[in-house]
Amino acid sequence: MNLEATPTGSASLTVRDLRAGYGDVRVLWDVSLEIEPGEVVALVGSNGAGKSTLLGALSGIVSVESGSILFGDVELAGAATDRIVHAGVVQVPQGRRLFGGLSVRENLLMGAYLRTDREVHADLERCLALLPRLRERYEFPAGRLSGGEQQQVAIARALMARPKLLLIDEMSLGLAPVLVDQLLGILAQIHAQGVTILMVEQDVQTALEFAGRAYVLETGRIVKSGPAAELLDDPSIKRAYLGI
Numbered sequence: 001m002n003l004e005a006t007p008t009g010s011a012s013l014t015v016r017d018l019r020a021g022y023g024d025v026r027v028l029w030d031v032s033l034e035i036e037p038g039e040v041v042a043l044v045g046s047n048g049a050g051k052s053t054l055l056g057a058l059s060g061i062v063s064v065e066s067g068s069i070l071f072g073d074v075e076l077a078g079a080a081t082d083r084i085v086h087a088g089v090v091q092v093p094q095g096r097r098l099f100g101g102l103s104v105r106e107n108l109l110m111g112a113y114l115r116t117d118r119e120v121h122a123d124l125e126r127c128l129a130l131l132p133r134l135r136e137r138y139e140f141p142a143g144r145l146s147g148g149e150q151q152q153v154a155i156a157r158a159l160m161a162r163p164k165l166l167l168i169d170e171m172s173l174g175l176a177p178v179l180v181d182q183l184l185g186i187l188a189q190i191h192a193q194g195v196t197i198l199m200v201e202q203d204v205q206t207a208l209e210f211a212g213r214a215y216v217l218e219t220g221r222i223v224k225s226g227p228a229a230e231l232l233d234d235p236s237i238k239r240a241y242l243g244i
Contacts, residue, residue: 011072011088012036013058013165013198018067018077020057026065027053029220035165040187040197042211042228044204044241050220051200052094055167058198059091060084071165085114088164094173094200096154100143104134107142107153111160120160127156130189148179155186166190168199172206184210204241208232 013035021027027050035041043051056062058069060081069076074087090111098107108127112120128135131152137145142153151171158166168187172180180203187210191197201207208214208228216224216231224231231237 011074011164013089013196014068014070015058016068016070018054018057018069019065020053020062020067021065022053022062027062027220028057030067031217031220031222033215033222033225035196035198037164037196038191038194039213040191040199040211042207042214043198043200043217044202044207044214045217046241047202049217051202051217052169053220054217055091055169055198055200058084058089058167082114085161088162089167090158090161090163090165091167092154092158092169092171094169096150098142098150098153098157101141103139104137104142104145104153105139108134108157108160111157114161123160123162127159130159131156131186147175148182151175151179151183152186155183155190159190163195165196165198168197170200170202172201172203180206204237205232208237 015031015033018028018031019026031054043054045051053062057064058076060076060079064077067077071087071089076084076087076089099110108124109120112123133149134152134156137149142150145153171183187197199207199211208231211228213226214228214231215222216237224234224237
């Protein structure tokens with residue numbers, strides 16, 4: 001299910017010569033990429049390639065050494081996380097990172113903690129309409145939910161921040177294929193509502209079958225990019241990641 005770009009009013013993301021890492025350990029080396037409004041873009045690569053580090057840099061939770069992260073006309077490199085969220089870049093983190101002792105409702109409201117408008121309740125209803133299972137679990141502690149339900153909560157929490165660009169880190173991790181398919185259907189609905197998506201996935205085939213374009217990251221560097229369908233048919237990608 002390749003998703004093509006859908007015109008929206010969202011901003012484009014332009015990353016140029018990005019270097020980032022942890023303390024003295026550099027993980028990303030001169031990474032450059034572009035995402036146009038309305039695209040679904042996959043970032044794929046092996047474990048340890050730097051995919052999550054890149055999302056962390058985009059989200060403001062990993063230190064940027066040098067380079068530029070331009071979202072529309074706003075420079076986000078080195079910006080505080082709350083400023084990045086306010087600009088419209090919101091991450092669904094690897095491992096969900098929910099507040100296990102809080103209810104589903106309380107976790108969703110945490111996604112709206114920066115908002116001061118009066119549409120929070122209406123957005124809660126929209127999330128529950130998109131993810132009806134969460135209405136059934138609304139007052140359950142998030143820590144008691146199944147893995148697939150927790151991932152739905154993590155996605156809905158991000159939606160409560162009204163993202164223009166949704167960053168999704170390893171959504172399929174630890175989930176059965178049938179649950180992954182359900183979540184991809186949810187992402188397709190979110191994309192249809194005008195949200196741009198950048199997804200990081202170690203499951204290369206799933207990512208390339210879903211996205212419209214993709215970048216391949218190896219040891220902190222972008223080594224390939226192009227239409228996802230073409231990369232899926234690339235012999236070197238098949239050998240390295242699909243075992244074909």
